[in-house]
Amino acid sequence: MVGMRDVAKKAGVSLSTVSLVANGTGYVSDAMRARVTDAMRSLDYIPNELARNLYRNRTNIIGIIVPTVRHPFFSSFVSALQRSFAARGMHAMLCSTSGAEKTEKEYIDMVQRRMMDGIVMAAHTQWQEDFWVSIGRPVVSLDRYLGLGIPSVCSNHEQGGRLIAEHLIATGARHVVSVGGPRSQFEDLPAGIENRTTFPSVRYHMMLERMMGEQGIPCDYVEAGEVSSLGDHAQAAHEVFERFPDVDAVVGSDLVAAYCVQEARHRGLRVPEDLQVIAYDGTFMADAAGLRLTCVRQDMDGLAERVVIRMMQLIEETPVDDELDVVPVRFVPGDTTR
Structure with a gap:
């Protein structure tokens, strides 16, 4: 196995110079660095990553x-x-x-x-x-x-909630339902702490509710459980229509939005004529729901x-x-x- 001493001999430099080049530390002239790297290449030298990381106190x-x-x-x-x-x-x-x-x-x-x-x-x-x-x-x-x-x-979730609200207001939404995680996440910090939540993503729901309320448009909330409970997302989509038969706009994650499109079709509702659906995330799922989901896309x-x-x-x-x-x-x- 080729070692640093072999590289040093091939390049005609000291062992310490090879070490500096291999570890990317210290000063080595461009000419000297080129000699060392050429020697490494010709000998198929593979640096010892473990030793290098120990030297730098890093694991990468x-x-x-x-x-x-x-x-x-x-x-x-x-x-x-x-x-x-x-x-x-x-x-x-x-x-x-x-x-x-x-x-x-x-x-x-x-x-x-x-x-x-x-x-x-x-x-x-x-x-x-x-x-x-x-x-x-x-x-x-x-x-x-x-x-x-x-x-x-x-992400700027308040901006996201504002963009959704502005569109729904402009298109005449009459009853909006927002689907998200446990409502307890909205205020899981003690009173007196700004925003009172350790979950910034809930702010798009909060902004949506506030702007709808200012316009006198009902905006209800349905819990979809924890984000890892994917089966609950389909159940939440079903619950939206069971609890709020007059809903004409639904907002939720890409997954929830896709399930809502399916649920609406099963109930004979036309999307978007009878029901508008807006997804929040804008992942690959937004293009895989049968219809191209309108979405707020996170970068x-x-x-x-x-x-x-x-x-x-x-x-x-x-x-x-x-x-x-x-x-x-x-x-x-x-x-x-x-």
Whole structure:
């Protein structure tokens, strides 16, 4: 097996120079670097990644914690996040917390033992907000408030709710039903704390309800259960029509919206003439419902890039703004609205 000494002999340089080139540290002239890299190439030298990471006190591995990868939003986000980390030479280790009680704690233990460089937290967590700062390792959250000192990235959900409301008001909606997670998530923080929720995504529902209320348009809410309970989404779509037979506009995730289109067809309702449907996420699912769903599209690549930037800043110990980093959304007309 070819080692660094072989490279040094081939290039006619010292072992320490080969080490500097291999580890990307210290100063080496361009000419000297070219000699070393040419020698590596000609000898098919493969750097010892473990040794290099020990030298740099890095693993180049990031843990990504999500509730499930079956949901279109999380599968799309994880795909974008992996691409963004890979572009920086980092590797992602995925953890889905659905149906597994210990996985979150195992990942936290791994990052504390420096078996990975940081954690991207995109799932509901059992830990209190002071816990995440106390572990003393890089943590960035997506669509979650983990407490002061933890950088967080999310879409501009208030903008999303406003875009939906403006369209429904303009097209004469008379009774809107919004479908989302447990209503308890709307205010899961004590009184006196701004926004009072650790789930920024609920703000699009809240904005929609407020703007509909200002226009005197009924806006009801149906719970679809936890995001990982995919079977509950179909049941929630059924419940919308059972509880509110006069509904003429439904808003929910791509998955909920797709089920609502199916349910409407089974009941002989025309989409969008009798019922408007607006999806929130804008993933691949928005094009797979039989009709092209009108949607509010979250910028997966933009979210991923912002998360990765924050993570690399933490790892490299450069100053990080822990204010909420908000990514714009956009309204994409489809075949399910007027």
